[in-house]
Amino acid sequence: MRKEPARILLAEDDPADVELALSVMQSAGSAQCVEVVNDGESALDYLHRRRKWRGRGASQPALVLLDLKMPGIGGIEVLRSIKSDVRTRCIPVVVFTSSGERRDIALCYENGANAYVVKPVAFPSFAETLQSISQFWAGVNVPPMRSVRVTR
Amino acid sequence: MTKATVSKITSAEILRDVSLPNQEREENHYRRIFETSQDAILVLDFKSHRILDANPGICLLTGLSKAHLIGAKAESVLSLRTLFGAEGAFFDEIKADPILYRENLVVENRDGVHIQVEATCNLFHSQGQQFIQCNLRDVTQHRLAEEQVRRLNETLEQRVAARTSELESANRELEAFTYSVSHDLRAPLRHIMGFVEILENEAAENLSEPHRRHLSTIGGAARRMADLIEDLLAFSRIGRSEMQKAKVDLLTLVMEALDDLQEETKDRIISWKIHDLPVVTVDRSLMRQALVNLLSNAIKFTSTRTRAVIEIGTEACAANEDTLYIRDNGVGFNPRYAQKIFGVFERLNNAEEFEGTGIGLANVQRIIRRHGGRVWALGKVDAGATFYFTLPRSSVK
Numbered sequence: 003m004r005k006e007p008a009r010i011l012l013a014e015d016d017p018a019d020v021e022l023a024l025s026v027m028q029s030a031g032s033a034q035c036v037e038v039v040n041d042g043e044s045a046l047d048y049l050h051r052r053r054k055w056r057g058r059g060a061s062q063p064a065l066v067l068l069d070l071k072m073p074g075i076g077g078i079e080v081l082r083s084i085k086s087d088v089r090t091r092c093i094p095v096v097v098f099t100s101s102g103e104r105r106d107i108a109l110c111y112e113n114g115a116n117a118y119v120v121k122p123v124a125f126p127s128f129a130e131t132l133q134s135i136s137q138f139w140a141g142v143n144v145p146p147m148r149s150v151r152v153t154r
Numbered sequence: 155m156t157k158a159t160v161s162k163i164t165s166a167e168i169l170r171d172v173s174l175p176n177q178e179r180e181e182n183h184y185r186r187i188f189e190t191s192q193d194a195i196l197v198l199d200f201k202s203h204r205i206l207d208a209n210p211g212i213c214l215l216t217g218l219s220k221a222h223l224i225g226a227k228a229e230s231v232l233s234l235r236t237l238f239g240a241e242g243a244f245f246d247e248i249k250a251d252p253i254l255y256r257e258n259l260v261v262e263n264r265d266g267v268h269i270q271v272e273a274t275c276n277l278f279h280s281q282g283q284q285f286i287q288c289n290l291r292d293v294t295q296h297r298l299a300e301e302q303v304r305r306l307n308e309t310l311e312q313r314v315a316a317r318t319s320e321l322e323s324a325n326r327e328l329e330a331f332t333y334s335v336s337h338d339l340r341a342p343l344r345h346i347m348g349f350v351e352i353l354e355n356e357a358a359e360n361l362s363e364p365h366r367r368h369l370s371t372i373g374g375a376a377r378r379m380a381d382l383i384e385d386l387l388a389f390s391r392i393g394r395s396e397m398q399k400a401k402v403d404l405l406t407l408v409m410e411a412l413d414d415l416q417e418e419t420k421d422r423i424i425s426w427k428i429h430d431l432p433v434v435t436v437d438r439s440l441m442r443q444a445l446v447n448l449l450s451n452a453i454k455f456t457s458t459r460t461r462a463v464i465e466i467g468t469e470a471c472a473a474n475e476d477t478l479y480i481r482d483n484g485v486g487f488n489p490r491y492a493q494k495i496f497g498v499f500e501r502l503n504n505a506e507e508f509e510g511t512g513i514g515l516a517n518v519q520r521i522i523r524r525h526g527g528r529v530w531a532l533g534k535v536d537a538g539a540t541f542y543f544t545l546p547r548s549s550v551k
Contacts, residue, residue, distance in 0.1 A: 016341060018341075018342075018345040018348075018349075019341065019344070019345070022344070022345065022348040022349075022352075025348075025352060100337060100340045100341055100344075101337060102387075103333075104395075121340075121341075121344060122344075123340055123343055123344045123347060123380045123383075123384075124344075124347055124377065124380065125344070125347045125348040125350075125351035125352075126351065128344060128348060
């Protein structure tokens with residue numbers, strides 16, 4: 003089966019969280035459009051088509067779903083890198099984290115996060131939240147178009 | 155350091171003393187004072203500058219014998235240089251000012267030890283002749299003690315500041331620890347709850363009835379733990395957040411708190427008695443949290459009453475603070491545990507009957523204390539409870 007280009011890039015290091023997220027996507031019928039990376043470096047490699055992803059198609063995901071606490075390059079650094087690079091700064095990034103700390107929230111928005119969502123602890127709300135994020139960002143929302151570049 | 159040998163005067167001597175003629179008796183009195191004084195005393199002839207008399211005290215102080223001192227010119231005694239000077243300037247000064255007080259003098263005794271001394275000298279006339287009496291007092295110990303006190307005072311503030319900052323940083327570390335522990339506990343908990351749910355949804359039919367029950371017990375326990383962690387996080391947030399004080403109408407806050415509690419009041423008959431409430435200077439969101447906790451407490455512990463009565467009002471208050479109370483006709487508590495009720499995770503009632511984590515009132519206490527107020531509770535088993543708190547009236551605009 004030909005793999006559809008990923009609509010959502012999930013950057014999440016915790017395998018249990020990945021499994022829970024995929025299980026939610028699966029029951030919503032959208033698991034096949036999720037690409038999972040387990041650390042910040044891989045997230046950036048994916049977006050810049052480096053290493054393992056050198057040969058992937060040209061399209062960028064409609065959404066980067068970004069965990070904050072990751073080994074090596076953390077979520078904030080990934081966010082900063084995406085939003086400060088002309089090649090990637092238009093890609094919507096939703097921070098998806100356990101932390102509801104004011105400081106983290108402020109830091110993420112200051113660095114250009116498009117949304118900030120606290121992972122609910124209870125599974126039903128976790129599932130519901132994840133579904134509405136993917137429905138909105140990979141469905142309702144019109145993603146930036148690759149072919150059109152606005153010069154400033 | 156120097157201690158004059160004080161001979162004890164016996165009562166027999168005093169008795170004998172009475173029998174002497176007046177002049178002789180006065181002379182006798184003077185002699186005794188002179189010989190036994192702890193001060194070092196010199197008597198000089200003003201004109202010749204020579205020492206006429208020296209008591210045991212001065213011998214002890216200088217380490218010189220009486221024979222050595224008497225007859226010597228005052229300025230020639232090396233160890234008394236700081237008092238008399240080399241050129242006899244002392245005698246000009248005392249002529250101008252017959253009572254001289256000198257401090258910060260240093261006497262070097264024969265052993266080379268420097269002794270801090272104060273001196274009181276006075277010039278007097280007697281039978282056509284001018285005399286000077288000098289009393290010298292060893293103040294070395296005194297000065298040392300003074301210096302110590304001075305140094306202690308100097309360092310005290312420094313030490314208080316250092317300790318305070320140590321405490322503050324320990325406190326901050328503790329808060330950070332609480333936060334990160336609670337925070338890190340959330341993820342595994344989400345996994346437990348998530349996979350329990352998935353099993354319940356997708357594998358329930360493959361499980362026996364007892365196994366389904368175990369699964370539901372795991373889920374219930376995880377939910378309870380999630381509540382505890384949320385409360386702990388809120389608790390740690392109270393300690394860490396900056397307070398932003400502003401004037402707030404307490405009645406508005408109470409109404410907002412009741413809005414937050416709709417879920418808990420919807421199937422209940424509660425008669426609310428809300429009296430006039432003052433405008434207070436508080437951190438709005440913290441105070442609102444305290445009120446939510448207090449009201450939710452009152453709502454919870456009146457849940458077994460067919461008709462709950464909850465009253466909010468102010469006590470006749472002092473000039474510098476407002477005292478507020480929240481009274482309910484609920485199950486109350488044993489007054490022996492009135493203080494314990496504000497501890498973290500303390501629960502006075504049984505968990506089956508009343509849900510809760512036991513952090514709510516600890517939060518209330520923390521919030522009120524951060525505002526400089528006090529909290530206390532009065533109650534009786536099965537006869538309701540009243541929670542009081544005070545808020546200082548601050549001058550903040």
